[in-house]
Amino acid sequence: MKFTANIREFFGETGNLAEFTGRFFSIGIKPRFEIKELFNQCYLIGYKSLPLIALTGFIMGLVLTMQLRPSLVTYGVESQLPVMVGIAIVREIGPVITALIFAGKIASSIGAELGSMKVTEQIDAMEVGGTNPFKYLVATRVLATTMMLPVLTVMGDAICLFGAYIGVNIRSVTSFHLFFTQVFHSLSFGDLLPAFTKTFFFGFAIGIVGCYKGYNSTKGTQGVGNSANSAVVLSSVMIFLIDLLAVQFTDILGLN
Amino acid sequence: MEAVIVIEHLYKRFGANVVLNDFSLEVGKEENVVVLGKSGSGKSVLIKCIIGLLRPDSGTIKVFGENIPDLNHEELDRMRTKIGFLFQGNALYDSMTVRENLEFSLRRHWIGFSQQKIDGLVMEALENVGLPHTVEMMPAELSGGMLKRVALARTMILQPEIILYDEPTTGLDPVTAREIDNLILKLQKKYHTSSIIITHDMNCVKNTADRVALLLDGKCYAQGKYDEFERSTDQHIKQFFE
Ligand SMILES: Nc1ncnc2c1ncn2[C@@H]1O[C@H](COP(=O)(O)OP(=O)(O)OP(=O)(O)O)[C@@H](O)[C@H]1O
Ligand SMILES: [Mg+2]
Numbered sequence: 001m002k003f004t005a006n007i008r009e010f011f012g013e014t015g016n017l018a019e020f021t022g023r024f025f026s027i028g029i030k031p032r033f034e035i036k037e038l039f040n041q042c043y044l045i046g047y048k049s050l051p052l053i054a055l056t057g058f059i060m061g062l063v064l065t066m067q068l069r070p071s072l073v074t075y076g077v078e079s080q081l082p083v084m085v086g087i088a089i090v091r092e093i094g095p096v097i098t099a100l101i102f103a104g105k106i107a108s109s110i111g112a113e114l115g116s117m118k119v120t121e122q123i124d125a126m127e128v129g130g131t132n133p134f135k136y137l138v139a140t141r142v143l144a145t146t147m148m149l150p151v152l153t154v155m156g157d158a159i160c161l162f163g164a165y166i167g168v169n170i171r172s173v174t175s176f177h178l179f180f181t182q183v184f185h186s187l188s189f190g191d192l193l194p195a196f197t198k199t200f201f202f203g204f205a206i207g208i209v210g211c212y213k214g215y216n217s218t219k220g221t222q223g224v225g226n227s228a229n230s231a232v233v234l235s236s237v238m239i240f241l242i243d244l245l246a247v248q249f250t251d252i253l254g255l256n
Numbered sequence: 257m258e259a260v261i262v263i264e265h266l267y268k269r270f271g272a273n274v275v276l277n278d279f280s281l282e283v284g285k286e287e288n289v290v291v292l293g294k295s296g297s298g299k300s301v302l303i304k305c306i307i308g309l310l311r312p313d314s315g316t317i318k319v320f321g322e323n324i325p326d327l328n329h330e331e332l333d334r335m336r337t338k339i340g341f342l343f344q345g346n347a348l349y350d351s352m353t354v355r356e357n358l359e360f361s362l363r364r365h366w367i368g369f370s371q372q373k374i375d376g377l378v379m380e381a382l383e384n385v386g387l388p389h390t391v392e393m394m395p396a397e398l399s400g401g402m403l404k405r406v407a408l409a410r411t412m413i414l415q416p417e418i419i420l421y422d423e424p425t426t427g428l429d430p431v432t433a434r435e436i437d438n439l440i441l442k443l444q445k446k447y448h449t450s451s452i453i454i455t456h457d458m459n460c461v462k463n464t465a466d467r468v469a470l471l472l473d474g475k476c477y478a479q480g481k482y483d484e485f486e487r488s489t490d491q492h493i494k495q496f497f498e
Contacts, residue, residue, distance in 0.1 A: 113351075124309050125347035129361045130333055 114214025
């Protein structure tokens with residue numbers, strides 16, 4: 001019985017999330033826009049995540065390169081190292097790692113923030129005060145994550161590649177120019193486009209899940225904690241699901 | 257007397273928990289009606305139905321002649337400009353300063369209001385509650401009583417025709433509580449407001465009530481003047497005076 005109850009809960013939850021997303025499209029992106037709050041959120045969500053993403057990106061690039069080298073040396077294709085890491089970073093590691101870090105930082109903070117606003121009736125107060133809380137709180141945050149994650153990913157990729165350049169140079173010497181010429185030569189438009197496009201979906205998923213969990217938070221400290229926690233878990237799972245769909249889709253389009 | 261709020265046969269339940277069960281009440285113009293009731297009896301639910309935050313299962317709530325559950329979003333929004341609501345837990349926006357909290361309620365008029373007028377309204381509202389010096393502070397820096405008074409200022413800033421107070425004096429010292437009572441009376445005179453006041457504080461009832469209603473088992477069990485309640489021999493009413 002517990003099992004069927006779980007299944008029912010799963011579908012109920014999925015339905016509610018879908019409805020919440022529908023609400024975003026039906027009322028969230030209609031005028032009047034909360035432009036000022038949108039910029040404020042872009043600053044908080046985008047700019048403030050940059051140091052973390054830069055740090056993790058740099059380390060990722062460095063470590064990946066150092067660990068790939070021995071295998072390539074075994075096959076005698078050490079010179080292909082920049083090409084290997086370039087493709088790995090730009091196509092998969094950059095977008096996904098950035099999105100996961102972003103989810104850990106942003107989905108939880110949105111979940112906790114909206115959750116505590118919900119349980120202290122601040123959202124109700126907004127509604128009574130004549131400001132549509134869905135537009136003011138949800139739409140701005142979802143738009144901000146959707147627009148900021150792609151920007152952060154591009155920056156993250158760049159820093160990650162720089163980390164890789166340092167990684168290459170630990171055991172051998174490659175000029176900056178040569179490294180990046182090799183990387184960009186191996187990348188085609190078909191590599192960049194899907195990788196870039198999917199980050200919009202990642203950002204959207206992170207924003208909508210964080211808001212959904214916060215908006216439906218239950219009373220008490222535990223309720224708020226739970227919504228922050230499940231926002232991170234659910235949005236991370238969503239990132240991988242979207243990634244899976246994206247690779248299938250690009251395969252069908254022949255971009256792989 | 258002309259009635260501004262007419263509640264008839266109101267029902268509201270949450271699952272198996274029946275909260276309002278055929279509740280009826282009228283509030284006249286410039287009248288202060290106090291609603292008494294035990295904790296958990298549904299007082300907050302009642303006024304949330306009036307402001308449209310909760311939807312009753314059945315029954316009518318006529319405010320200025322319009323039935324709240326029938327209104328669409330825009331109509332409800334227009335109606336809410338005439339109604340002030342003081343939340344039991346204050347519900348101040350904790351990421352904003354006191355000034356921003358007060359200004360936020362004025363947002364819907366922003367296009368029409370000059371900055372000078374906004375500043376004037378903010379300071380007037382804060383002076384009403386005796387806290388003009390807190391204007392740049394964050395809610396986290398204020399004491400419980402101060403928070404309540406700021407919340408009150410935020411409710412009053414638009415000078416609504418109806419104010420719904422959810423426990424305005426709970427958690428305040430007697431001196432401040434009397435100040436709040438006087439403030440409620442002062443506003444009633446100054447802006448001709450009608451109000452529903454929810455409270456357990458019998459001093460507040462005595463000072464502010466034109467009429468008292470007792471919410472019991474989801475119904476309006478009794479209503480009358482404060483003196484009548486005080487003299488009543490009904491055991492449910494007597495409990496509140498012990
Ligand atoms: N959103 C909700 N969902 C489910 N049940 C609710 C909800 N809001 C209130 N209730 C239930 O309705 C009943 C009345 O709650 P309400 O908050 O109106 O009490 P109250 O009279 O204001 O009490 P207090 O004086 O303690 O504030 C309670 O049993 C509560 O559990
Ligand atoms: Mg209450």
